[in-house]
Amino acid sequence: MILMIDLKVSLALFFVAALFEIAGGYLVWLWLRENKGVTYGLLGGITLTVYGIIPTFQPAHFGRVYAAYGGIFIVSSLIWGALVDKKKPDKYEIIGALISLLGVMIIFYVPR
Amino acid sequence: MVSKEIWQFKPEYSHESIYIIYVLFGNMVTIESECISRKRCFIYTILLFILAGIFEIGGGYFFWLWLREDAELVFAFLGAIILFLYGIVPTFQPSYFHRIYATYGGIFVVMSLLWGWIFDRTSPDTYDVIGALIILIGVSIMYYWPRKNDIND
Numbered sequence: 001m002i003l004m005i006d007l008k009v010s011l012a013l014f015f016v017a018a019l020f021e022i023a024g025g026y027l028v029w030l031w032l033r034e035n036k037g038v039t040y041g042l043l044g045g046i047t048l049t050v051y052g053i054i055p056t057f058q059p060a061h062f063g064r065v066y067a068a069y070g071g072i073f074i075v076s077s078l079i080w081g082a083l084v085d086k087k088k089p090d091k092y093e094i095i096g097a098l099i100s101l102l103g104v105m106i107i108f109y110v111p112r
Numbered sequence: 113m114v115s116k117e118i119w120q121f122k123p124e125y126s127h128e129s130i131y132i133i134y135v136l137f138g139n140m141v142t143i144e145s146e147c148i149s150r151k152r153c154f155i156y157t158i159l160l161f162i163l164a165g166i167f168e169i170g171g172g173y174f175f176w177l178w179l180r181e182d183a184e185l186v187f188a189f190l191g192a193i194i195l196f197l198y199g200i201v202p203t204f205q206p207s208y209f210h211r212i213y214a215t216y217g218g219i220f221v222v223m224s225l226l227w228g229w230i231f232d233r234t235s236p237d238t239y240d241v242i243g244a245l246i247i248l249i250g251v252s253i254m255y256y257w258p259r260k261n262d263i264n265d
Contacts, residue, residue, distance in 0.1 A: 021168075022213060024195075024199055025198075025199045025202060025209075025213060026209060027199075028196075028199035028200055028203065029199075029202070029203055029209050032200065032203040033203050033209075044196075044199050045192065045195075045196040045199065048171075048192075048195040048196060048198065048199050049191070049192040049195060049196075051195065052171055052172050052174075052175040052191050052192065052195045053175055053179065055172055055175075055176070056175055056176055056179040056180050064240075066221065066224045067221050067224075067243065069220070069221075070217045070218060070220050070221030070224075070247070071217070071221075072217075073213070073214075073216070073217030073220065074214045074217035074218060074251075075214075076217075077210050077213035077214035077216075077217060078210055078214050080209075080210060080213070081208065081209060081210020081211070081213075081214075082210070085208070085209055085210055087208055087209075087210055089210065089214075090259065092253055092254060092257040092259065093210075093211060093214065093254050095253055095254075096214075096250045096251060096252070096253035096254030096255075096257070097214060097250065097254060098250070099246060099247075099249055099250030099253060100217075100218045100246070100247045100250030100251055100254070101250070102246055102250070103218075103221075103242075103243040103244065103245070103246030103247035103248075103249075103250060104221065104243065104247060105243075106239055106242055106243035106246065107221070107239060107240055107243035107244070108243075110239040110243075112237065112239070
């Protein structure tokens with residue numbers, strides 16, 4: 001029971017972490033690749049710093065949940081691209097993401 | 113001074129910003145200046161993914177030391193700087209933001225496995241290895257599959 005609660009807390013924290021990580025990376029990207037001002041870069045740095053603090057709230061033993069974080073990150077990146085960057089994932093990104101998620105599931109769900 | 117080719121796919125690239133990066137990563141940028149193509153610069157793009165992973169896990173580890181292991185505040189500053197560098201590394205990749213980050217998500221899982229193996233002595237079991245290999249196949253398709261009309265192929 002306690003383990004299940006830990007798992008839910010872990011996954012929720014991973015979602016928040018992925019949001020901050022991608023947002024921070026995107027702000028730095030806007031600064032350096034899209035020619036926006038250095039303000040974007042600094043905001044990105046602050047956002048990434050907040051991201052760095054989030055995992056310290058993780059329950060101590062979250063084992064293979066980091067694999068789930070990778071899966072969350074892959075999906076979140078593609079959604080971010082579609083919503084914020086207006087670039088829909090193409091065929092190979094979708095196929096590749098599905099294959100990657102299969103790998104994530106094997107690490108995460110196969111009982112040991 | 114700064115590589116010309118690598119930025120060609122984004123001609124409006126900010127030159128002041130390049131200069132800052134040049135100071136930080138001078139040699140690397142100069143050496144790999146030809147890399148506008150993922151296919152031709154396979155090693156370069158792989159190294160960038162690995163470098164990003166090292167910065168991310170390293171930066172996170174410094175924050176962990178500060179907040180969970182009561183290390184001094186200077187660790188937090190170092191962590192912030194390293195995570196900022198982590199944000200800069202992907203801007204060297206010759207591709208789109210979402211594709212780079214989605215690919216990096218898979219690389220992160222594999223690097224976490226390796227990190228745990230090397231530093232925490234938790235060796236990956238059979239399913240970890242199978243899963244990691246499948247993830248690598250998936251992200252390779254995402255990132256390296258040649259597309260029509262893709263300037264960075």
